[in-house]
Structures are given as structure tokens and as C-alpha cells.
Amino acid sequence: MKCSKAHKLTSLYIDGELPERDVKTLEDHMKACHKCRAEFEEGMELHNLFTDAEKFEAPFGFHARVMANVSSRKIRESSRISVFARLAEAVVIIVVIVLGVLSGNFLIKGYSPDKAGDVTASLSLDIFASAPPGSLGGVYLAMTEVSDEK
Numbered sequence: 001m002k003c004s005k006a007h008k009l010t011s012l013y014i015d016g017e018l019p020e021r022d023v024k025t026l027e028d029h030m031k032a033c034h035k036c037r038a039e040f041e042e043g044m045e046l047h048n049l050f051t052d053a054e055k056f057e058a059p060f061g062f063h064a065r066v067m068a069n070v071s072s073r074k075i076r077e078s079s080r081i082s083v084f085a086r087l088a089e090a091v092v093i094i095v096v097i098v099l100g101v102l103s104g105n106f107l108i109k110g111y112s113p114d115k116a117g118d119v120t121a122s123l124s125l126d127i128f129a130s131a132p133p134g135s136l137g138g139v140y141l142a143m144t145e146v147s148d149e150k
Helices: 003-014 020-032 034-052 062-110 113-122 136-144
Strands: none
Touching (some): 003 020, 020 034
């Protein structure tokens, strides 16, 4: 048995909760390993201090107050996590927007001056076809057009 496993099993052994199949292995290891034996003896001393200590009766309602404090802490911790999550979302959105703007500027600057005019023209509304004359949009355009009156 390795010392790391013995370290994990020592507390269970002291409390009498270690399965029988592991008791013999742990005892054999502690006989051979001075460090683990010292750790076991130290744990037994601490266990005996608590076993011999005077016991006091908890006041009425103590359990309810403790459990209420535990649940309120859980709520506060979860609210901190949600605030952190919202902050992280906002940072990610800002980073995406900034990267979009920078990459857009990079792409436009990559065009030659004669192509830059083509990009601007492609963003113009002139590329869209006019509304058909019988549609609601066509009727509106016909009503708002100013004819060249002489």
C-alpha cells in the first residue's frame, strides 16, 4: 500500500468505518512505515480528545438557525456566480463587436481605391429595384414623386 492511500484510509480506520478487507492492509503498512504510524497516532490523540470532551446540549432551534444560514450562503454564492456569468457574457459580446469592427476596417482598407468606391456603391440603396406599380410601395412612390412641371 502506498502512503497516499494509507493517508486517505487512516481517518476511516480511527472512526471504525474502514472495511475489514482494508484493515489488515493498513495495519501492515503502518507497522512498516514510520511516517504513517506517526500520523495515525496523532489522529488517535485528536480523536481521544474529542471523545473525552464534555458534551453540551444544543439550544432549542440551533439546528434550524444553522441550516438557514447555510441555505442563505448558498443563495449568495449562486448570485455571485450569476453576476460573474453576466459580466463574462458582456465582455465576450464587446470583444466580438470590436473584432468585427476591426476586421471590417481591415477588409475595406485592403481594397484598392477604385474598388473602395465599388464597396460604397454596393451599400447604396440604388441597387434595389423599384417597387412594382401595382403594389402598395409602388402606389406610395407614385404619389410622392415630384414630376418635372414646367
